[in-house]
Amino acid sequence: xQRREFVGGVAVTSLLGSSAFCAGSxxxxxxxxxxxxxGRGDYGHGLDTVWKRVAETQIVAVADGNEKGLAKAKEKxxxxxxxxxxxxxxxxxxxxxxxxxxxxxxxxxxxxxxxAQAGAKGIxxxxxxxxxxxxxxxxxxxCEKHGTKLAVAHRNRYHPAMQTIGKLIAGKAIGRILExxxxxxxxxxxxxxxxxxxxxxxxxxxxxxxxxxSSCSAVMLQGGxxxxxxxxxxxxxxxxxxxxxxxxxxxEMERGIIAYFDxxxxxxxxxxxxxxxIVGSEGRILVQADLxxxxxxxxxxxxxxxxxxxxxxITSDGVGESxxxxxxxxxxxxxxxxxxxxxxxxxxxxxxxxxATQGRTTVEMICAVFDSHRRGGRAVSFPLExxxxxxxxx
Numbered sequence: 237x238q239r240r241e242f243v244g245g246v247a248v249t250s251l252l253g254s255s256a257f258c259a260g261s262x263x264x265x266x267x268x269x270x271x272x273x274x275g276r277g278d279y280g281h282g283l284d285t286v287w288k289r290v291a292e293t294q295i296v297a298v299a300d301g302n303e304k305g306l307a308k309a310k311e312k313x314x315x316x317x318x319x320x321x322x323x324x325x326x327x328x329x330x331x332x333x334x335x336x337x338x339x340x341x342x343x344x345x346x347x348x349x350x351x352a353q354a355g356a357k358g359i360x361x362x363x364x365x366x367x368x369x370x371x372x373x374x375x376x377x378x379c380e381k382h383g384t385k386l387a388v389a390h391r392n393r394y395h396p397a398m399q400t401i402g403k404l405i406a407g408k409a410i411g412r413i414l415e416x417x418x419x420x421x422x423x424x425x426x427x428x429x430x431x432x433x434x435x436x437x438x439x440x441x442x443x444x445x446x447x448x449x450s451s452c453s454a455v456m457l458q459g460g461x462x463x464x465x466x467x468x469x470x471x472x473x474x475x476x477x478x479x480x481x482x483x484x485x486x487x488e489m490e491r492g493i494i495a496y497f498d499x500x501x502x503x504x505x506x507x508x509x510x511x512x513x514i515v516g517s518e519g520r521i522l523v524q525a526d527l528x529x530x531x532x533x534x535x536x537x538x539x540x541x542x543x544x545x546x547x548x549x550i551t552s553d554g555v556g557e558s559x560x561x562x563x564x565x566x567x568x569x570x571x572x573x574x575x576x577x578x579x580x581x582x583x584x585x586x587x588x589x590x591x592a593t594q595g596r597t598t599v600e601m602i603c604a605v606f607d608s609h610r611r612g613g614r615a616v617s618f619p620l621e622x623x624x625x626x627x628x629x630x
Contacts, residue, residue, distance in 0.1 A: 265291075266357070266579060269331030270298040270313055271322045271347050274305020277338025277473065280362035283389060284313050284337050286571040292579045293333060299325040322347060326354035333578065336361040342474035345371035348386060352378040357582045359386040360575060364436045365595035367476045369603060370623035372596035379592055387578045387588035388595035390440040392523075394573040396552035396564055397530050398444065401514075401521055404533065404555070405445065410516030416442055416495040419509035426501030427481035428456070429472055431602055435497060437525050438512055439601040442497075443594060445514060447490025452604035453615040456480035463609060465630045477606075477627035485605045488615075497605075522547065528565040606630075 268287045272279040279285075287293040298315040299322035300306035310318045319325035326334070334351035336344055341364045348366075351359050352375075359379070365388050366372050379386050392398070405413065418438035420430035443449070456463040456479060463479045471478030481501035489495050503509070514521040519535040531550035548556040552564055567573045574590070581588040600620050607616045607626035622629070 265294040266332040266582070267296045267329070268293050268333045268335060269322075269325055269329055269351075269356075270295060270309070270315065270335045270337060271325070271351075272298065272300050272305070272309055272337040273340075273343065274300055274302035274309075276301070276343070277340030277362070278305075279309065279337040280339050280389065281391075282570055283335045283360060283362055284309065286575050287333075287335065288314065289570070289572050290575045290579060293575070296331060297325050297329045323350055326350055326356075330355055332356065333358040333360065333582075335359075338362060340474035341365065341367050342476075345375050348375045349378040352382040352384040352386075355382065356384055358578045358588075359384060360389065360571075360578055361386060361595070362389050363595075363598075364432050364475070364602075365592070365599055367474075367599075368624050369596065369600050369620055372592070372599050373623065376592045376596060385578060385581045385588055386592040386595075387574060387581070388440075388590050388592065388598075389571060389574060390437055390590045390594075390598070391568050391571055391574055392437055392525050392530065393440055393444060393590040393594075394577060395530050395561075395568045397550055397561060398441075400550050400552060400554060401523070401531055402445070404521065404550070405514065405516075409518075409533070409555075410514065410520060410535075411518030412516060413446075413493050414515045414517060416446055416489075416493055416512055416514050418442055418495065418497045418512035419505075420497075420499035421507045421510045422500055422503035422505050423507060424502060425472075426499045426503060427458075427483050428478040429475065430499040430501075431483055431497070431605060432471070432475045432478070433473065434510060434525075435499065435602060436598045438497060438510075439598040440590060440594060441512055441523060441525075442487070442489070442495045443597050443601075446493040446495055448597060449487045449489055449495075449601055449604070449618050451488045451615045451617050452485060452601065452608050453613055454483065454485035454605040454608040455613050456605065456609040457482040457484075468627050468630055476625045477630075479606075479627060479630075480609075483605060485608070487601065487604075497601075519545075521550065526569065528562065529560050530565070 297317035299319040420434040467479040487495045511525045522532045529549040532547040
């Protein structure tokens with residue numbers, strides 16, 4: 237098989253082997269400890285309450301450094317035990333699963349490491365995973381040392397239609413893969429913030445379909461000119477140093493595919509570009525992040541002006557099926573599928589579908605943009621030599 241062909245055999249086998257979620261053989265429910273922080277990322281996108289929908293789990297405690305927020309969180313989750321110090325919660329309650337919920341990633345590494353050290357069997361972490369490759373390295377080392385399974389909340393990765401797309405690619409349904417193009421939402425956050433907050437979803441899917449990145453070259457712009465050191469500022473949502481309202485990045489991927497990511501502030505697309513397009517010689521696949529149907533197939537030469545073929549929905553049942561995955565969409569969008577997968581991963585001693593290693597890859601793909609730009613757009617290789625945020629050295 238040529239390097240530039242999609243290596244479908246291993247990828248699809250892995251997909252299909254992981255698609256069935258088993259309950260695991262546990263005599264009692266997994267005890268869940270929820271960590272949030274009102275005013276500092278709160279509880280993310282429902283990572284606190286999802287466990288109420290998973291039969292194998294029970295929320296036993298919640299921690300929140302804000303006392304008023306803690307009272308509300310106890311009521312919302314039904315937890316009997318509340319703590320203003322998450323470390324005390326971990327020590328006293330010893331939960332089997334810990335939900336690291338805040339949207340702000342500045343506390344994720346410390347929270348996850350503390351959970352692993354306290355003996356947690358599993359961790360479910362909100363995205364962005366962490367702020368730097370170094371933080372990801374530390375979290376992964378702690379999880380490996382203590383035998384903890386960590387899953388990252390890139391919820392689109394868990395949609396069963398992703399398996400359908402994997403089989404379409406492996407079966408050459410759109411011919412030879414020419415490129416993958418991803419975009420953020422292109423709203424007011426366009427550029428550096430979009431890269432972090434929404435780009436991480438796109439990079440996770442690119443990683444899934446194209447393998448690991450090998451190099452990145454990128455440019456960051458502010459008002460149409462190159463970003464300079466004076467443009468670097470503290471990012472919103474505790475993201476760390478940030479810059480740019482326009483970003484263009486190019487990645488060489490493991491399976492010989494070139495992938496692109498673009499984000500422009502207020503680009504006028506009304507968020508419709510959020511997702512990715514897999515462009516092949518005989519068609520293209522559109523993946524719409526967080527929408528239902530999650531994907532569409534258009535057959536035929538994507539560059540021909542005479543392309544009468546309509547977009548066909550891709551669902552867990554196949555292409556053009558009437559089922560639009562309403563049930564799957566609900567379970568995926570509310571993190572139920574991901575939570576069930578983590579329970580299954582613990583029970584069968586396997587990696588979660590979106591594990592800490594994949595989380596680290598998304599962080600490195602983001603930081604590679606900063607690293608390449610500060611080096612004048614020169615390509616940087618993976619794993620990144622710079623393990624901190626490269627903008628600190630701009």
